[in-house]
Amino acid sequence: MAELGPHDAFEQALDDRGAELWADAMLAIELLCVGRAAIGGLWLKARSGGVRDLFLSRLQDRLGANTPWTRLPPGSSFANLIGGIDLAATSAQGRMIRQQGLLARAEGGALLIPMSERLDPALAALVAKSVDQPIAGGFLVIAIDESLDEEAPISNLLGDRLALRVDLDGIAWHHTTSTSAAAVGTADVDxxxxxxxxxxxxxxxxxxxxxxxxxxxxxxxxxxxxxxxxxxxxxxxxxxxxxxxxxxxxxxxxxxxxxQPEASPTExxxxxxxxxxxxxxxxxxxxxxxxxxxxxxxxxxxxxxxxxxxxxxxxxxxxxxxxxxxxxxxxxxxxxxxGSAGKSGGVRKNARRGRPFGIGLAPPHPEAKPDIVATLRAAAPFQRIRAAQRLAFSKADDVPASDARTPRAFVTRDDFRYVRLRHAAPSTAIFVVDASGSTALERLGETKGAIEQLLARCYVRRDEVALIAFRGTAAELLLPPTRSLTAAKRKLAALPGGGPTPLAAGLKAGLELALSVERRGSSPVLVLLTDGSGNIALDGTPDRARAADELQRLAASCKLRDFRTICIDIARRPRDSVTNLAQMLGADLHVLRKADAGRVSHLVDRSMQEART
Missing domain, CATH: 1.10.8.80 (Magnesium chelatase subunit I, C-Terminal domain)
Known part of the structure; x- marks a missing residue:
């Protein structure tokens, strides 16, 4: 039998691993069907596809047709989980009728949570409380995590209560047919x-x-x-x-x-x-x-x-x-x-657009209109009392019953309810790059690669990237905030380099752009790549002492604004000047002897996702 080459051996190892993962997934189904609510549930790491659908169908078949299978839709509210007022039944019977929530429907069965990595923390806490303190026999939680490797997973409140974890991303379709299927029939709780x-x-x-x-x-x-x-x-x-x-x-x-490698006979x-x-x-x-x-x-x-x-x-x-x-x-x-899941950038509450996250008594903005359903729910418990009061006032005023109008619902201004919206603002990574000195070409080349890699990942989140290069006597905005990868590649094709180091001018330009980005509703992230040796003042004169004083004032102003800042020391040897600059900025300091594009891109991308916290 011929020996396998390195590529064939790697492919064989991947194939064997996929078969093992699918066998573990089938074993997890058997354990879930027996343990049920006693083991909390399953953390299912899988993207949408046929393998995931097959796994869920086999799990549902093993749980049995008599097991409730409740789905928690994305964007659900508290009323969906705990139950609210049934408006149709309340108006038909003239008394308050409550509808059953999703958590109550899931009792004795399974609660399926798709896109659980984006579940609101408040709703995750409510599900976790129901797992810890079930109403009756409890329910099994199936949390589907569709996050990527660089994104945050599901909430700690939910993931800490799920015993089993199954990852289907490394399983191909032929692995599902090469192993024996789950046993047919319902697995009773024993x-x-x-x-x-x-x-x-x-x-x-x-x-x-x-x-x-x-x-x-x-x-x-x-x-x-x-x-x-x-x-x-x-x-x-x-x-x-x-x-x-x-x-x-x-x-x-x-x-x-x-x-483990084989041990020697002596060992x-x-x-x-x-x-x-x-x-x-x-x-x-x-x-x-x-x-x-x-x-x-x-x-x-x-x-x-x-x-x-x-x-x-x-x-x-x-x-x-x-x-x-x-x-x-x-x-x-x-x-x-x-970190929190979802798109980066600060969370804007009481916004005019976004996803609903609660009901308020006061309008979030002057043009807000009351939510009809929430207002009727707030007024429903008081209908009998208000009807009796209206009838008593009509009799006291000697108004004939034929002339008295009977509204279908008694609603007052105190019943008005407003839906509160929030959305995650996008982030803008502002690269402030030292383009001076003999190593300018190397720094600019790696910065170009980092920006291109970052733009490819930021496009989905609608994040933007900007580039400021300082050299000679001033700083120049080479790339305005953009999320267009094509435009960025065209503008980054040829960038100048060399000359003195106007570090204060570069920081001032970055601060001004950050303020402009913040006014547009985005969350700026300043990324300063320098060796810390500024020698040009803001007016362009070569005065190292004056440049240091101006740099200190600008750094204090930037720190006062509380911008998220990253300071990367790209000198061949770490310098104390960069460390002092990072302390004045209140920035995260990173020492990269070789500022390669991949490391810089990963570092900035992680900081942009953490900017919303």
Whole structure:
């Protein structure tokens, strides 16, 4: 049999990984159908496509036709989730009739949340509260995450309560036909899995692994333990073993050991540390103090003859040598410090356009009109009282019943409700580039590449990019704010370079452009690429001391405006002048000995997405 080439071996590895991921996805369906609300739900990382539709259809078939399958539409309001007033039934019966919310309909079934990475944090908190405090038996949450690699995932409030994670992005269609399909029929909830026990040493190993991988939430450990018990019950056992724990780590966190090279005969004969050994034996074979794990259990059990896999995995996690699936990163569960999902830029509330996020009593702007449905809902509970009052006033004024008009609804000004809108303002990255000196061509070349890469990613978010280059005695706006990649490439084709360094003029031009961008409703992000050696004053005279004073005043003004600023030191060696400039600006300092386009583009793109927070 001929040996596979490097390309063929890589393709074979991708194909094998896709088959493994699909097998894990089918196993996750079985666990979801048995555990139901006890394991929270599923974080499904998948873009729209046939593989995702097939997975959801198989999950729905396994849950059964009697299981409610409720969908949470994007842009839903609080009334959709918790239920509001049914206007049609209220007007027909003359009394307040409440309609059932989506959370109540999902009880005993599944709640499907498409585009969960864009779910409003307030609605995510409401869903999380319903998961923690169910009305009856609870419901299963299926959160579909369609975010890209550089975008923020689902909210921490929601992701922290979902035990299983399945990523379908690395699965091709032929992988779905090469593995056996899920069993036909409904999987009934069997509470017998709760009788499955887990050993203390496995519990300690799970706690150590989850903590070492950066997950400090106690819910993560609970998810791992329940998943391991479900796996043991699925295999017909009443006690978990090491294999169940390893699979639970893969399904919940995406952790798996990399293929290890074959050990030499001398190393193979040497016994390694074992968490199952007797305490006395473990003490004799314990590794040096700097390699000892503090959480290493030492309960007396049967002593295996090879290195314990959990101990190896724990050491790999703490050493940073643990690999994750290419499509399931090392459990990138959302954390409280994670950025918000969606388009970058500051959130504008009480706007004239955008998505609704609440109901207010006061008009958000002078031309706002009351929302008819919300106003009628506010007036519905008082209809009987107002009708009786109107009838009493008519009798007191001796108005004949035939002359008295009876309106279909009694609405007062206090009932007026206004829909509040908000939208995420776009961001504008303003590159202020030092085009002076002998390295100007290299800096400008990398800046051109960074702008082109950034524009390709910012087009979808409607973000813009601008370029200011300073050289000689002044600064020049070479590229006005634009999101046109074609226009940017045409204007960036030939940029001048060389000469003295008017750093103060460049910062002044960037500040003026940032103020103009802010007045247009966008969120400016200043990106200053310099070596910090300004020697030209604002009037063009070569005065280093005066230039330093002017630069200090401009930096203080920029810091007072609270613009998001990035200062990149592109000198061949880091300089204190750039560090001092970043402190005066209140900017994020980054030292790049080689300001390559990819690193600069990624850095600025991440800052633009964080600008909305």
């Amino acid at each position: 509470p017998a899995w709760r009788t499955v026990t887990i050993d203390d040493r496995l519990m300690k190993a799970l706690a150590s692994l989850s903590l070492s991988a950066g997950h400090r939430s106690p819910r993560i450990l609970g998810h791992l333990v329940r998943t391991a018990r479900l796996l043991a019950w699925h295999d017909g056992r009443l006690a978990t073993n090491e294999s169940d724990v390893l699979i639970a780590l893969r399904l919940c966190l995406g952790l798996r050991l990399a293929p 193979a004969n040497e016994p390694g540390p074992d968490i199952d050994q007797h305490p006395q034996q473990a003490e004799e074979q314990r590794p040096p103090a700097d390699m000892t794990e503090p959480e290493e259990p030492s309960e007396p059990t049967t002593a295996p003859t090879q290195l314990d896999t959990l101990t190896e995995m724990l050491a790999a996690v703490q050493a940073g040598a643990l690999v994750a699936d290419p499509w399931i990163s090392i459990c990138q569960r959302p954390t409280p410090g994670a």
